[in-house]
Amino acid sequence: MQYEAIIGLEVHVELNTQSKVFCRCSTKFDAPPNTNVCPVCLGMPGVLPVLNRAVVESAVAVGLALNCTVSSWSKLDRKNYFYPDLAKNYQISQYDLPLCRHGSLEIEVNGQSKRIGITRAHIEEDTARNVHDIGGGESGVDFNRSGVPLLEIVSEPELRSAQEAYAYLLQLKQILQYLNVSDCNMEEGSLRAEANVSVRPVGSTKFGTKTEVKNIASFSFTQRAIDYEIKRQIQTLEEGGTVRQETRGWDDRSGTTVSQRSKESAHDYRYFPEPDLVPIAMDETWVKRIREALPELPQAKRARFIEQYRLSAYDAGVLTSSKAMADYFESVLKAGAAAKPAANWIMGDLQALLTAAKTEIESCSITPNHLSEMIRLIEDGTISGKIAKHLLVDMFQTGKAPKALVEEKGLVQISDISWLEQVAREVIVANPGPVSDYRAGKEKTFGFLVGQVMKASKGKANPKLVNDILKQQLAK
Amino acid sequence: MARDWSSATGHEIHDALHHGTATASDITQSFLRRIEAVDGKVRAYVDIWKDHALKQAENVDSRLKRGQTIGPLAGVPFAIKDVLCTKHGHTTCCSRILKGYRSPFDATVIERLEQAGVVFLGKVNMDEFAMGSSTENSSVQVTRNPWDLKCVPGGSSGGSAAAVVADECVASLGSDTGGSIRQPAALCGCVGMKPTYGRVSRYGLVAFASSLDQIGPFTKDVEDLALVMNVISGRDERDSTSADIPVPNYSQALRDDISDITVGLPKEYYTDALNPEMRQKIESAVKILEARGAKVIEVSLPHTEYAIAVYYIICTAEASANLARFDGVRYGYRAPKVADVQEMYAKTKTDGYGREVQRRILLGTYVLSSGYYDAYYLKAQKVRALIRKDFEEAFQKCNVIATPTSPTPAFEIGAKTADPLEMYLSDIYTISVNLAGIPGLSVPCGLTQSGLPSGLQLLGKPFDEATLMRVAYAYEKNRGFDIGKPPLT
Ligand SMILES: [Zn+2]
Numbered sequence: 001m002q003y004e005a006i007i008g009l010e011v012h013v014e015l016n017t018q019s020k021v022f023c024r025c026s027t028k029f030d031a032p033p034n035t036n037v038c039p040v041c042l043g044m045p046g047v048l049p050v051l052n053r054a055v056v057e058s059a060v061a062v063g064l065a066l067n068c069t070v071s072s073w074s075k076l077d078r079k080n081y082f083y084p085d086l087a088k089n090y091q092i093s094q095y096d097l098p099l100c101r102h103g104s105l106e107i108e109v110n111g112q113s114k115r116i117g118i119t120r121a122h123i124e125e126d127t128a129r130n131v132h133d134i135g136g137g138e139s140g141v142d143f144n145r146s147g148v149p150l151l152e153i154v155s156e157p158e159l160r161s162a163q164e165a166y167a168y169l170l171q172l173k174q175i176l177q178y179l180n181v182s183d184c185n186m187e188e189g190s191l192r193a194e195a196n197v198s199v200r201p202v203g204s205t206k207f208g209t210k211t212e213v214k215n216i217a218s219f220s221f222t223q224r225a226i227d228y229e230i231k232r233q234i235q236t237l238e239e240g241g242t243v244r245q246e247t248r249g250w251d252d253r254s255g256t257t258v259s260q261r262s263k264e265s266a267h268d269y270r271y272f273p274e275p276d277l278v279p280i281a282m283d284e285t286w287v288k289r290i291r292e293a294l295p296e297l298p299q300a301k302r303a304r305f306i307e308q309y310r311l312s313a314y315d316a317g318v319l320t321s322s323k324a325m326a327d328y329f330e331s332v333l334k335a336g337a338a339a340k341p342a343a344n345w346i347m348g349d350l351q352a353l354l355t356a357a358k359t360e361i362e363s364c365s366i367t368p369n370h371l372s373e374m375i376r377l378i379e380d381g382t383i384s385g386k387i388a389k390h391l392l393v394d395m396f397q398t399g400k401a402p403k404a405l406v407e408e409k410g411l412v413q414i415s416d417i418s419w420l421e422q423v424a425r426e427v428i429v430a431n432p433g434p435v436s437d438y439r440a441g442k443e444k445t446f447g448f449l450v451g452q453v454m455k456a457s458k459g460k461a462n463p464k465l466v467n468d469i470l471k472q473q474l475a476k
Numbered sequence: 477m478a479r480d481w482s483s484a485t486g487h488e489i490h491d492a493l494h495h496g497t498a499t500a501s502d503i504t505q506s507f508l509r510r511i512e513a514v515d516g517k518v519r520a521y522v523d524i525w526k527d528h529a530l531k532q533a534e535n536v537d538s539r540l541k542r543g544q545t546i547g548p549l550a551g552v553p554f555a556i557k558d559v560l561c562t563k564h565g566h567t568t569c570c571s572r573i574l575k576g577y578r579s580p581f582d583a584t585v586i587e588r589l590e591q592a593g594v595v596f597l598g599k600v601n602m603d604e605f606a607m608g609s610s611t612e613n614s615s616v617q618v619t620r621n622p623w624d625l626k627c628v629p630g631g632s633s634g635g636s637a638a639a640v641v642a643d644e645c646v647a648s649l650g651s652d653t654g655g656s657i658r659q660p661a662a663l664c665g666c667v668g669m670k671p672t673y674g675r676v677s678r679y680g681l682v683a684f685a686s687s688l689d690q691i692g693p694f695t696k697d698v699e700d701l702a703l704v705m706n707v708i709s710g711r712d713e714r715d716s717t718s719a720d721i722p723v724p725n726y727s728q729a730l731r732d733d734i735s736d737i738t739v740g741l742p743k744e745y746y747t748d749a750l751n752p753e754m755r756q757k758i759e760s761a762v763k764i765l766e767a768r769g770a771k772v773i774e775v776s777l778p779h780t781e782y783a784i785a786v787y788y789i790i791c792t793a794e795a796s797a798n799l800a801r802f803d804g805v806r807y808g809y810r811a812p813k814v815a816d817v818q819e820m821y822a823k824t825k826t827d828g829y830g831r832e833v834q835r836r837i838l839l840g841t842y843v844l845s846s847g848y849y850d851a852y853y854l855k856a857q858k859v860r861a862l863i864r865k866d867f868e869e870a871f872q873k874c875n876v877i878a879t880p881t882s883p884t885p886a887f888e889i890g891a892k893t894a895d896p897l898e899m900y901l902s903d904i905y906t907i908s909v910n911l912a913g914i915p916g917l918s919v920p921c922g923l924t925q926s927g928l929p930s931g932l933q934l935l936g937k938p939f940d941e942a943t944l945m946r947v948a949y950a951y952e953k954n955r956g957f958d959i960g961k962p963p964l965t
Contacts, residue, residue, distance in 0.1 A: 039580055043801045045569070045682040046561035046583060048715050078797050080844070082821055089800030141805065270844035272853060275686035275794055277716050 002202040003237070005230045006210070007165050007195055008157035011172060012150050013182045014126060014190040015058045021125050021149035022049030022092065029188060033131070033142040041147035043087030048276050051076070055149040056099070056280060058181040059123050060290045062151055063100025065175050065297055066118050070287050074099045076123070076274040081267050084139075085128040087146050095271040098122035099280065105155070105175075106299060107167040116168055117156030126150045151181075157196065157207070162226035169193060169222055174298045178323045186218045195226050198243070199233045208233070208243060213257055215249040225250035229257050301326055309339035318347050324362045331368030337375040345371060349389060353396045365399040366392070374402040381462055382406065383413050415462045417469070420453070423461075424469045427452045438474060446470070478502055482510035482643035483961065486552045486700040489646060493540065493551050500533035500540075500551030504595050507553045511597065511644045514964050517625055519617045520639040522558055523565045523599040529553065532595045539593070548703050548727075550593030555639040555648040558599040559606050560691070561680040562586055569682050570614040571604045573802045573809045573828030583680020584715070585649060585691050585708045592707045597645050600635030604830045605799065606651055606684045608632050609659060609902040612893055613832045620889075621664060622962035623928055627886035630660030630902075633694070637664035640694045642964055647695045647704055651681055653688045654787055655881075655906025658918040661694055662881035662931020665920045665959050667701050667948070668694045670906075672938045673913035674719035677712030683798040685791035686717075688910040698919065698949040702726035705941060721939050729942035730949040735769030737947055740874030744780040745905060751884045753924050758880050761921040761932045761951060765878070768950050775870040775877065779862045783908040784900055786863065789843050789856035790911070796840030802828065835896065864912040871937050876947050879905050881918040881931035905933060915941045919948045920959050929959055 020027055023040035040047045063070050077095035103118035128146035132139045153172065159165045173184045173191065184191040198210035211233070216225050228250075233243050248257040296304070298320050305316035305326075320326045325346075332342045350371070354361060374391060377383045383391060383406060394405050406412055414420065427449055428435050434445040453466045481489065481503045492498040508526055515521050536551040561567050561579035568574040582590070590596075603613035611619045611634025619634045621627040622642040629638040633650030637660035640648050650657040652670035661668025669692045676691045683689060693704040709723040739762065746755065766772050804810030804824035811823030829837070843852035870877060883904055892899040909916040915938070918931035932951065936944035 042806060044580065044807070045567065045574065045577070045801070046579060046581075046680045048679050048717075050714060050716050080797055080800065082800065082803065084803075084805045084817060087801065087806070088797075089803060090797045268846045270796075270841065270846070270849075272793060272797070272844055272849075275717075276683075 001238070003199045003234045004202050005160055005162075005226075006157045006198045006200065006207055007159035007161075007226060009155045009159065009165060009168060010194045010196070011153045011169070012192040013062075013153065013176060013184065015055055015149040015151055015181050016183055016190075017052060017054040017058060017149055019052055019054075020147035021052050021055045021123065022147055025147065027148050028144075029190075031144055033140070033144065036144045037146070041087060042143055043089075043146075049092060049274075051277055051280070052149065055123060056282075057290055058149075058179075059099050059121065059151050060282065060287060061179050061294060062153070062176065062181060063103065063121050064287075064291050064294060065179055066100070066103035066105055066121065066153070068100035068103030068118060068121060070100055070282055071097060071280075072282050072284075073097070073279055074282075075279040076277045077271045078274050079124075080270040083127070084141050085130045085146075087128060087143065091125060091127065092274055092277070093124035093152075094122035099282075105168060105171055107164060107171050109161075109164050109167050114164070116158050116164075119154040119156050121151055121153045124150045124152060157198075162223045162230065165195060165226050166219070166223040169219060171298075173219075174321065178295055178297055180323075186216075192216075193222060195222070195229070197226060197229045197233065199230060199237065209245050211243065211245065211257075212247045213250060214247060214260065215251075217250075217252070221250055221252060224255065225257060228255065232257065295323065309333070309343075311339060311343060315343050315347065319343060322361070324360065328361050328364070328368055332372045332375075335369045335372030337372040341375050341378075342371070345375065345392070349392050350396075353393065357396075365397075366395050370395055370401055377402055377406065381413055381415055381464075383411055384459075384463055387411050387413070387459065411460065413462045414457050414460045415465055417465065420457075420461060420465055420469050421473070423453050423456050424466070424473050427456065427470075428473060435474065446474075449474075478506065480510070481506040484646065485696045486549060486646050486703055489552050490546075490548050490550070493536070493546060496540070500536035500595065501530060503551060504529050504533040504553055504597075507597055507645060514642050515644060517620060517964060518622055518638050518642045518644065519619050520600045520635040520642065520644055521555070521598050522568070522570060522601050522614075522616045522635070525565055525596055525598040528564050529595050529597050532590075532593075536593050536595070547592045549589065549707060551595060552646050553595045553597050554589065555597055555600045555636060555645040556586065557602050557633050557636045557648065557650045559602055559651050559682050559684075560586060560649060561682065562596075562599070564596070565599055567599075567682070568616075569605045570602050570616050571802075571829065571833070572615045573824070575615075575809060577808050579680075581680065583691075584677035584712045586680065588707050589649075600639050600648060602635055602650075603632035603656075604833050605682070605795070606632040606653055606656055606689075607795070607832050607836055609655070609899050610887075610889075610892065611635060611660070612889065613830055615830055618889060621886045621928070622964055623665065623923075624886065624926075626888050627928065628663070628889055630663035630882070630886060632656040632660075633668075634660050634664075636694050637661050637666055637668065640664070640666045640696060641962060643961070647693055647700055649691060650694055651684075651689055651691050652906075652910065653684050653690075653791060654910050655903040657692045657694065658881050658906050658916055658931065658933055659903060661918040662920075662933070663886040663929065665923075665929030665931075665962070666694050666696060667698055667917065667919050668692065669701055669705070669917035669941070669944075670909065670915060671705065671709065671941055672719075672915045673910075674717055675915070675939060675941065676708050677710075677715040677718045679712055679714040683794075685794040686798060687794060688787075688791055690910070698945055698952050699727070699730060701917070701948075702730055702945055705945070709941075719939065724942050726942055726945055729946050731946055732768075732950050732953050734765060734947055734950045737765070737770040737876060737943070738874040739765055739770050739772045739947070740775035740870050740877045741772065742775050742777045742780070742870065742877060742879060744777050745879045749883055749901075749904070750880060754880050754883065754885070754930055757921045757924075757930045758878065758932060761955070762878055764951060764954050764956070765947065768954055770947070773874060775873055777863075777866040777870060777908065779859060779866050780908060782859050783863060783911060784904060786856045786859045787903075787907045787911060788839065788900065789852050790860065792836045792840030793844050793853050794840070796837045796844065799829075799833070799837055804828075832896070860911050863908055867908075867912045867914055867935075875936070875940075875943055877935040879933045879935070881905060881933040885924050885926070885928035885930055909935055914938055915944055917944055917948055919951060921955070922957065923959050
């Protein structure tokens with residue numbers, strides 16, 4: 001039997017606001033344990049939460065970027081459960097009136113684009129972190145993370161493969177990074193994904209029993225975990241078994257998902273409206289202000305790059321993969337370079353240098369102005385493309401301007417025609433064999449003769465001129 | 477022997493300090509002597525801050541010595557219900573689970589009073605986590621009614637009321653979730669007010685039921701009530717539910733003129749459940765208001781009968797979440813010798829809480845449970861809205877509503893502890909006020925034949941504490957009697 005998979009993703013994103021969602025503590029990630037804490041995020045008796053306005057604005061910006069309806073009136077609720085990492089033993093979250101609803105996200109898989117529905121996006125507070133074996137057989141709790149703002153983004157069950165789920169996550173990450181609302185680092189836990197997975201025979205309209213796959217600690221695991229879970233469910237059904245509704249954790253070492261908790265022992269969270277906070281009223285002017293401050297989003301930028309700079313879809317995709325990359329590219333153009341060579345240099349040699357140095361374009365030592373200047377040097381014939389490749393490495397290592405480096409290292413291309421004619425004559429005289437071969441129709445030997453001229457010029461001869469001059473002289 | 481100041485009001489003390497006829501240190505010493513003399517009988521205090529109080533008094537004296545002006549409450553000795561967070565001393569809510577707990581911060585009301593130069597004498601007794609109507613649920617001790625030591629002081633702020641009435645302080649702070657200020661004020665015979673929800677910051681009040689809790693004062697007269705309300709009222713950035721509505725000068729609102737006032741008597745409150753002697757007290761009080769020119773009319777609060785049921789659903793639901801944090805992980809009591817986290821939670825809570833607190837947590841957990849939420853919590857919220865609307869409609873026709881504060885005078889210790897439902901009925905006249913969020917106060921309206929105080933409850937429109945205090949002031953000035961002092965010594 002043929003099966004199809006039904007996948008929905010729940011993504012938790014830590015918002016990178018300066019302070020926590022209900023107190024003024026810093027959200028910094030790597031502070032020593034229990035230093036970014038106060039009575040509020042420690043859940044001391046007598047404290048009250050105060051909602052951080054910046055969190056609402058970030059959440060609304062994400063909602064708008066995901067084409068959501070922003071609720072003009074929403075509220076916060078208490079989600080009750082006991083765990084040592086939960087300071088108050090309830091989490092302030094949003095239950096039936098989330099801040100953002102009914103959105104969508106467009107993904108592209110194998111050249112096909114598909115719109116995935118977003119059910120909701122809501123605000124909540126992060127929990128603390130339990131640290132085990134801190135000595136003496138004891139466990140500790142680090143409350144630095146307690147109260148860090150989270151945005152939970154829930155998709156409709158409209159993803160049909162692990163590949164689509166992966167594309168969805170990457171696209172979502174790209175948007176969040178464009179908005180600069182989160183670091184989206186799965187390894188550090190600032191972006192966490194859970195997948196609801198079920199399978200059903202192709203053609204069936206009824207949903208199968210779903211499992212919830214958790215503990216996916218990196219983007220690359222997402223695809224593997226979901227793929228495994230789909231196969232596991234299909235195999236279970238094929239063998240005549242039934243899929244149990246349960247939570248399963250991805251175990252990277254074994255490459256499998258492992259049962260964690262079945263539905264029967266699932267929590268009753270006893271949600272009720274948070275009486276310590278007033279409802280969130282979003283008036284239209286506030287939403288409008290946030291909308292107007294939104295940056296150009298990846299999809300729009302991609303389309304504009306194709307249209308405005310005549311780039312291929314592939315090139316536009318690469319150049320808009322991050323906002324920093326796109327900004328860099330456009331700065332190079334603004335400094336005077338043409339789109340095509342700029343795109344080639346950035347995506348080719350520059351990207352290779354960045355990858356090798358494990359650094360991002362944000363901290364690239366070559367400024368857009370310098371790259372543009374280098375491209376101009378090639379175009380006006382001052383240096384050859386081949387030399388430019390070496391020059392780029394020097395620029396990357398030193399951060400110096402290309403012109404300065406060219407002068408410093410004597411890299412200026414030789415375009416002195418009388419000197420080149422002289423060298424060409426010498427090469428023809430010194431290589432009678434290849435010359436006669438060429439004249440006999442063996443065009444291949446022409447390259448050899450060009451190489452001899454370049455060698456004599458230590459690589460600095462203008463290749464186009466060398467070509468022309470040699471052809472002229474050989475034709476005599 | 478130095479003069480005994482313990483029976484003085486706040487405004488009398490201010491006059492004495494202002495005119496230099498006494499020092500704040502003398503006055504504080506006087507109260508500390510009084511506490512030593514009578515608290516063995518009354519048992520209002522759970523923590524006495526002798527050195528701290530004397531230091532605060534010295535600060536006031538040195539200001540006076542330097543010729544600086546002092547505010548109206550400077551040097552006035554206060555007691556604090558143990559539900560309010562204070563950096564000094566312990567904050568335990570009179571629960572074993574918080575025994576020895578020290579708060580890292582002061583409640584906003586404490587900060588504001590400290591700014592005003594108040595002298596804090598210590599923390600006073602209460603029902604554990606403010607759950608109760610008699611202060612018998614304290615894990616520390618049972619406070620006595622100063623008028624009859626066999627009787628309860630009411631609750632949950634029993635210690636705050638008893639301390640004021642026994643002259644162990646000039647004024648005190650309490651909290652009122654369903655009557656916990658007004659009922660003990662009535663049973664002990666002092667003035668007590670629950671302000672409008674949002675009038676006073678709840679920051680630093682250990683929460684029982686967040687949508688109902690409100691901090692308020694106990695005082696010896698309405699004039700002092702206005703002085704305290706002037707200091708503690710107003711918006712606080714740390715409490716999102718505190719209202720950004722200007723605070724009038726309540727002292728200036730106190731005029732002996734109520735000719736513009738219409739007093740409403742809710743017919744649903746004057747039923748057979750009301751003790752005949754109490755009914756008679758209220759009727760004569762209303763006559764005094766009428767004699768001062770107020771118009772008296774009958775009003776209706778048709779949903780009154782549902783108030784207790786609604787209240788015990790909402791307050792227990794909120795309490796079940798609010799008290800979840802006392803788990804032994806970060807502070808307070810932690811059960812020893814436990815195998816795992818689950819057992820630590822269970823044993824800590826079983827050993828740490830008294831029976832009434834456990835009962836309410838279980839009740840609250842139940843009404844929020846999946847499958848019951850709609851039938852209980854959601855329905856209760858809908859009825860709560862109807863109760864609020866009852867008051868809105870009644871206040872179309874009158875400025876204040878007059879009712880008894882409590883259906884009976886103080887009862888004997890132990891009389892109602894076996895029957896929680898009977899105990900819950902003690903708050904039948906006060907509970908709706910918290911559900912509606914409106915302000916209410918209780919002012920003494922005479923002694924019963926057995927010599928126990930009774931209280932007149934006055935209710936007002938939201939944020940109209942000023943009118944409420946004016947009517948109470950006019951009543952106090954014209955009632956023609958003084959209930960005097962309890963026979964403690
Ligand atoms: Zn904090």
